[in-house]
Amino acid sequence: MYTDSHCHLDFPELQTRLDEVLAQMRAAGVTRALCIGTTLEGFDAVHHIALTRHPEGPALWATVGVHPDNEGVQEPSVADLLERAALPRVVGIGETGLDYYRLGERSVADMAWQRQRFRVHIAAARQTGLPLVIHTRAAADDTLAILRECGGLGSRHDDAPPATGVFHCFTESLDVARAALDLGFYISFSGILTFKNAADLRAVAAYVPLQRCLIETDSPYLAPVPHRGKINTPAYVPFVAQQLAAIKEVSVDVVAEATSANFAALFTRTRATASEETSCSA
Template structure:
């Protein structure tokens, strides 16, 4: 019934609990999950999850905020993205959040390595004709500009993809939608402070909306602050149903259909 379009089941908080997580998913009617890669070093582990379970799929990519890891080349990303049950490139994008605190006082100009890495992912996605899973945080202008630079404007034959764990403004959502991208909402949409995000969730067209957990992070209310799992994605769906004034089953149906539409090969 429900599909978690973005989770990190190989992370330490969840790895040892996989059997229990799968039981909880079944009980919550969460039928499928996309396991997201954040470094090249972890790709074999993420890919193994997809190979071992017929309701998991994988991506290939390096998170924009990861430093001190293997830098992905175009050739390496293409090779990984062409593997069985790998349905997307990413997560990738730009993260300028907390420049002073988290990045040692570096300027945005100092983060050219992030922009170079993002461009490599876009080229890989276009090469293999698979969508991008995009992370953008405090960097939406540059994220959109680089996508446009590479022709990602919604035309036939472009990679397209999804802006995952969306927390940007309604104007950014409009631009992303105009460029052909999907918008995915996480447990953040259930937070008391997220009224502006709920307004975005009410605006996004039905055929472009996805739901996710980003587990083990960002557990929705009423589990906020706890370890998140794909079994909690129905709480995200319920919040979307509430703000859009539609039945929960409708959100489950359309987000699962959109998942299949975006990520070719996940209907099995």
């Protein structure tokens, strides 16, 4: 019934009790979930979870990517991402994007390595036809600028399909949401939508058409009310659906059905067969 479009079942808070987590998902009606890759070193663990079939469900898939916050890890090449993206149950590229939230003594100019990493992921997504899973924090202008530069929307210079995907755990402004929608992206809402201080985000959720919404937990983080402060699990994604249903003034069943259909439409796209270089250097 429900689909958690973004979770981290390989993180120790959940992986060490995976059987229990999966049982809780089944009990909560969470029938599908996407396990997100954040490093190349950790990809095998993410992929193994997605490959393991559970006769009673849920169905699991994986992505491949290197999170923008991760430093001191193997830097991905397009070839690295393409190799792993070709494996069974891998349906997306990311988590990728930009994060300037914890610059410390660094400047935005010092984060050129993040921007280059993002371009690599965009190139891989376009060559495979798989959607991007985008993380952006305190960096929306640059995130959008690079997507416009490298995403291929309206490009006449190459044959690779334009980038598509989802802005996950959305916390940005309504203007950013409009820009993301204009680029053809989906918007995913997490447990933050239920927080008392999230009135602005609920206004964004009211604006985004339901046919462009996804729901997620980002577990083990950001547990929704009434579990805020606890370890999050995909079994809590119905609370996000309930909040979105209240905002949209529809039943929770309508939200569950729509967001699950949106997930299927985005993450079951036909893979591209073209292997041409894209116009954006990666």
